[in-house]
Amino acid sequence: MSKAIRLNELRLYINRVKKFKVDDLAKEFNVSRRTILRDLEELSILGVPLISEVGANGGYQVLEEKNLLAVSFTKEETFSIFFALLSLKHFISLPFESEYNSIIKKFYLNLNGKMKDEIDLIKNKIDFKIDNQSKESPLLKDLFMAVIGNEPLWISYLGVKREIQPVGLFSQYGRWYCPSYCYLRKEFRLFRCDRISEIGLSARNDKINLKDTNLNDIINILTQKKDYELVVELTPEGVEKYKSNVSLYYQISIDSKGYGVIKGSISEIELDFLTDYFIQMGKHAKVVEPVELRAKIKKKILELNDLYHDLYKKLL
Known part of the structure; x- marks a missing residue:
């Protein structure tokens, strides 16, 4: 293990355990006491707040620090993180939108000069497109904090007041969803976040513990409740459109x-x-099944027909 990697892992390790002895670290990282002492001295110079304690039960302790996140990354890891952050910019709504802008700015400003130059050189050569991000969901942060706090909420959902306890959040087909336990229906339900207009903490005292509930398990249960068989006929042009x-x-x-x-x-x-x-x-795709999808398409086409029919009459 190189020194740079060892220092990085050592920093993460001592931040996790908070209190430690040199002999324990030497054993953990398979190096001598002298090497560990030199590493601790370097970490202290780099800003890690360490204090030593004397006595039989003495050792070292890390002071509580809110900003202990300065981790060393390779160039490839740095590129990966930067572009992962960059990919989020196309989402209309994020749980922590203002914080996201601050994070990407801080991340960029803390790069060394050479790395900044490389990022500047290539950041206009790659982009991520998130298709169909068409629905704004301004209450994502409140929902997310309720998930973390395992808190029940009251929400106004399409104008109707409901009490729920969120399991998590996921985005699909341009919309955010919040799988939640519904106290009215006594079961898990799927709520579209853009349809939630108001939100607040519920005064219920019978909340359930969802901390260990797996989000993907609930998603699978909810999305498999109403399965439809899809059959769509495509013209050659439709095949090319679909494939591209x-x-x-x-x-x-x-x-x-x-x-x-x-x-x-x-x-x-x-x-x-x-x-x-x-x-x-258009005419290059014909939905055969399910009838529910056919009905939705017909309804939307009729709405569009009425809209443009009215506009046509106004022009006459």
Whole structure:
């Protein structure tokens, strides 16, 4: 292990244990006491707040520090972190939007001069597009803090007051969702965050412990409650549109003339996204199943027809 890596791991280790002895560190990192003492001296110079304690039970202790996050990264790791942060900028809503802007600024400002130059050179050569981020969800931070605090909430959901206890948050098809325990229905339900207009802490004293509840397990349960079989017929142009614009979530078979058929299984939360998607493909996509998706497409087309019919009459 190189010295730089050892110092980084040592910093993380002592910040976690808070109180330690030199002999314990030497054993943990398989080095001599003298090496550990030199490493601790270097960490102290770098700003890690260490104090020594004398006596039989003495040793070293790390003072409580809120900013002990200065970790050394390789160039490749730095690039990975920077571009992971950069990918979030396309989300219309984030749980910590203002904090995100501050984080990426601090991260960039703390790079050394050479690394800044390299980031500047390539940051305009790569980007991430988050498609269909069309719905703003201003209450994500409140929902997220309730998840962390295992707190029940009251919400105004499409104008109706509900009491829920959030499990977590996830984003799919341009919308944020909050799987939660619904006290009215006595079961887990899926709530669209952009449909929540008000929020507050609930006064309930019968909250349940969801700290160990796995978000993905709940998502799987909720999204599998209403499965639909998807069958869509595509023209050759539709096949090309599908292959070029969407990750291949669903199986597609293509005949010798270029016509295709999409088949797969979809959940209820995908219906809105697929309605808009297949409408924009026009006559090149014909939804055969499910009937629920066909009904949504028909309804939206009629709404558009009424809208433009009214505009046409005004022009006459």
